[in-house]
Amino acid sequence: MAEIKxxxxxDIGDSQDVPIIEVMVKAGDKVKAEQSLLTLETDKATMDVPAPFDGVVKNVSVKVGDKVSEGTLILLMESSATETSATVSPTTTPAPEKDAENSGASQSVAAPAAPATPAVAPPTGLPSNHTGKAHASPSIRHFARELGVDLTRVKSSGEKGRITKNDVQSFVKTSLAKPQEGTVGGGLQVSAMPIVDFSKFGVIETKPLSRIKKLSGANLHRNWLSIPHITQHDEADITEMEVFRKELGEEYSKQGIKITPLVFLLKAVVTAMHQYPNFNSSLDASGENLVLKKYFHIGVAVDTPDGLMVPVLRDVDQKGIVQLAKELGEISVKAREKKLPATAMQGGCFTISSLGGIGGTAFTPIINAPEVAILGVSKASVKPVFKEGEFEPRLILPLSLSYDHRVIDGAEAVRFTSYLGSVLSDVRRLVL
Incomplete structure (x- = not known):
């Protein structure tokens, strides 16, 4: 028959009026024998007071800050046992020395033994061992070990900087929520950047990032960490293409249409994507299936005063050089004037990032997920090329293709850039 006990x-030795620094249960809680009820702290030790039997807490008679001695009523518990009262010996932990207490450190010597296998699997990304330097009771250390939590990373809220059970639980909840809020790689933990007071070294100015850079920065960081990037560098001889481009440019300049090398790249990339369809695909959410697209929408990175934007030109395979040049000019102006709707930057199959108008010889562009590849283009330069027994000057365009190695292997990437180079070197292939 259940009874209230x-x-x-x-018995806590010679100690009298020992302060309670943590109460771990409340009325209504079900507790098991040896489960810690509260923690005390003397001048030399911290002590956990465990439950003497299984039961349900009916009333807690003490609170944090109260001072207790041997025989003080702690709480009332409902149990089927026959004893009218019960006491058990507390487990102890040496109290921190004065300098250790100020730094929030203590060392456990009599904590309950950790199970060989954690009762709860450690949360992804949390260390499975802790250093034992956190200011916590033996029961909290045991609880943290079961969850695989490093107590030195837990922010304390208890008396004198002591870590409580709620602190550990809050830490776990926060850590598990991080992957859902945007961390990558299934919860990959990245060390925080160091906090530096740069004003100590000289005059500084703090300028907030633009909204575009904040948004694109988060996406770039995610893509760089979650996609296994490989970059293939190659070259294309665009000597004849450039001659034709200039002739076409003169012809349409009166209509206000600017024919740039980028429009030829758009058509050449689509031609290569027809030949190598894996470049026009995406992994599905499970990562186990490849979604092959039958449309050809190409994103173009546009440099604006507020940061990089990637508007998408749709159905590139169905449009000619002049029409693409006109659309590219219009969409670039809208991007720089912040007049692009969000839909204009969605649905891309592949992205081209051209720095040819600025300079550079090669770079490693970051894939714009969920796409599986991106082409970087640097500044073309005249180089001597040995042809038919002699050197002649040729205009050479550097290409940098970054690809998702889960979808595309190195051999396929080289074939893609080689084919792309052959198309750019002979623009007649664009009509094939």
């Missing part, structure tokens, strides 16, 4: 403060 008193749980009294056990």
């Amino acid at each position: 008193q749980v009294l403060m056990p």
Whole structure:
């Protein structure tokens, strides 16, 4: 038959009026024998007072800050046992020395033994061992070990900087929520950047990032960490293409249409994507299936005063050089004037990032997920090329293709850039 029994403060040696620094249960809680009820702290030790039997807490008679001695009523518990009261010996932990207490450190010597296998699997990304330097009771250390939590990373809220059970639980909840809020790689933990007071070294100015850079920065960081990038560098001889481009440019300049090398790249990339369809695909959410697209929408990175934007030109395979040049000019102006709707930057199959108008010889562009590849273009330069027994000057365009190695292997990437180079070197192939 269940009965209400008193749980009294056990023998704590010569100590009197020992302060309670943590109460771990409340009325209505179900507790098991040896489960910690509260923690005390003397001048030399911290002590956990465990439950003497299984039961349900009916009333807690003490609170944090109260001082107790042997025989003090701790709480009332409902149990089927026959004893009218019960006491058990507390487990102890040496109290921190004065300098250790100020730094929030203590060392456990009599904590309950950790199970060989954690009762709860450690949360992804959390260390499975802790250093034992956190200011916590033996029961909290045991609880943290079961969850695989490093107590030195847990922010304390208890008396004198002591870590409580709620602190550990909050830490776990926060850590598990991080992957859902945007961390990558299934919860990959990245060390925080160091906090530096740069003003110590000289005059500084703080300028907030633009909204575009904040948004694109988060996406770029995610893509760089979650996609296994490989970059293939190659070259294309665009000597004849450039001659034709200039002739076409003169012809359409009166209509206000600017024919740039980028429009030829758009058509050449689509031609290569027809030949190598894996470049026009995406992994599905499970990562186990490849979605092959039958449309050809190409994103073009546009440099604006507020940061990089990637508007998408749709159905590039169905449009000619002049029409693409006109659309590219219009969409670039809208991007720089912040007049692009969000839909204009969605649905891309492949992205081209051209720095040819600025300079550079090669770079490693970051894939614009969920696409599987991106082409970087640097500044073309005249180089001597040995042809038919002699050197002649040729205009050479550097290409940098970054690809998702989960979808595309190195051999396929080289074939893609080689084919792309052959198309750019002979623009007649664009009509094939």
